[in-house]
Amino acid sequence: MDSGLVQSSTFILCLLLRLHCTSGYGDEDDYRRKVSMELNPGQTEPSVGVDVAHVRAVGSNDTLHFLFCSHEAPALMLVHTNSSSSNVHINWTAFLSGNYSGSLRVEPESSVQFSSAVVFTRLWEYDDMNDTADPEHVAPSSFFPSYELKDFSWKDLNATVNLTTHTATLCGRNNSKSFMSNGSLCLAFSAFESRGRDSVWPSLLHNANSSQLHVWLDNVIPRSNQSRFVLELQSVSSAEQKGQVDVLKSIDDEYTPSIFKVSQWVSSPSNASSEILGYTQWKPVAYRTAHPKFEDATPCRHSDPVLVSQLPPSGWVRALFRDGLQTSTLNITFSIAGDPFYNVTNYLSWSVLMGLGNPPQDSFSSLVLTIMAVGLGTPLALILFGGVGACVFKKKQQPQGYEPIN
Numbered sequence: 537m538d539s540g541l542v543q544s545s546t547f548i549l550c551l552l553l554r555l556h557c558t559s560g561y562g563d564e565d566d567y568r569r570k571v572s573m574e575l576n577p578g579q580t581e582p583s584v585g586v587d588v589a590h591v592r593a594v595g596s597n598d599t600l601h602f603l604f605c606s607h608e609a610p611a612l613m614l615v616h617t618n619s620s621s622s623n624v625h626i627n628w629t630a631f632l633s634g635n636y637s638g639s640l641r642v643e644p645e646s647s648v649q650f651s652s653a654v655v656f657t658r659l660w661e662y663d664d665m666n667d668t669a670d671p672e673h674v675a676p677s678s679f680f681p682s683y684e685l686k687d688f689s690w691k692d693l694n695a696t697v698n699l700t701t702h703t704a705t706l707c708g709r710n711n712s713k714s715f716m717s718n719g720s721l722c723l724a725f726s727a728f729e730s731r732g733r734d735s736v737w738p739s740l741l742h743n744a745n746s747s748q749l750h751v752w753l754d755n756v757i758p759r760s761n762q763s764r765f766v767l768e769l770q771s772v773s774s775a776e777q778k779g780q781v782d783v784l785k786s787i788d789d790e791y792t793p794s795i796f797k798v799s800q801w802v803s804s805p806s807n808a809s810s811e812i813l814g815y816t817q818w819k820p821v822a823y824r825t826a827h828p829k830f831e832d833a834t835p836c837r838h839s840d841p842v843l844v845s846q847l848p849p850s851g852w853v854r855a856l857f858r859d860g861l862q863t864s865t866l867n868i869t870f871s872i873a874g875d876p877f878y879n880v881t882n883y884l885s886w887s888v889l890m891g892l893g894n895p896p897q898d899s900f901s902s903l904v905l906t907i908m909a910v911g912l913g914t915p916l917a918l919i920l921f922g923g924v925g926a927c928v929f930k931k932k933q934q935p936q937g938y939e940p941i942n
Contacts, residue, residue: 656751
């Protein structure tokens, strides 16, 4: 049998075995943090509409601080320190009087290695009368006045925070606009002790260094029969942010049916472009019902990030960050041409991860590995054993010594 064929077969089989061995939980995947949660640390008197849920995730020699905040535009902030004893301190007197700068600190300040924030600043609605689902190519007159999230009335986090599961849900509405008077925009926050996957679509993969926000728009009265929405995000980082969102492709859609991509917006130090300090990651899909089925999925797209000169309109972000840090903004556009408009279900949801270091990456699932093993392994086995059989048969047909002459 051809030795090259044997070597090729062996190589592919070994590759399949290697994929199987590395697709599970390695050392990094097994990493765990000790997670605790508190609401409004250090606060002695309740203040309606000014809440911050603080998650402290302690590692072997570092700490992650996640801060989910409701004052003005809602925000999720991350601070990474190289100390396992660092903590959050808030000067409530200064903050509540409007003296934001410096009123939120993570101490010791010398232990802070990286900090970032994602702020949900604005919700756009436009009349997609030509069904293009492309807000960049519709007339400016097609846009309705935007919903400024800094002007929303946000419900008390104390009613939804769960200190055991490290979750909290924030819902708000703009009472000054009748279209939002009965509907709401909600953000559900989750922090994690270890690697895992959300049970509901898009089933984002998370680890001990990440947190998640599930965002949904529910029962908002659309201002036209062809309304579509665009969500504006702003990101603040103590490191340089890439001027683009990387889109990674996969052949595995087991956990998010029909979606073979993941988008990630990363921050890196300016002197080491290959190193990733933090990220925002999502799958380019939204859902039109609270308990989605396959047909309820709708694609979403992002614009290119654009640098802006000011910090986002969030009191908590201005309390932690100083001017001069890099701030960028981008838009998430929901739906594509031909998809149902918002008024069909009056519901839209989207999920995003925020975390430290390299974003979690899906490896090949057991299902895909099995298909690959059957699809590639079976032909290779037939070739291998067929070749061996042919050689044996050929050898048996060869004459053994001299034949007698009649």
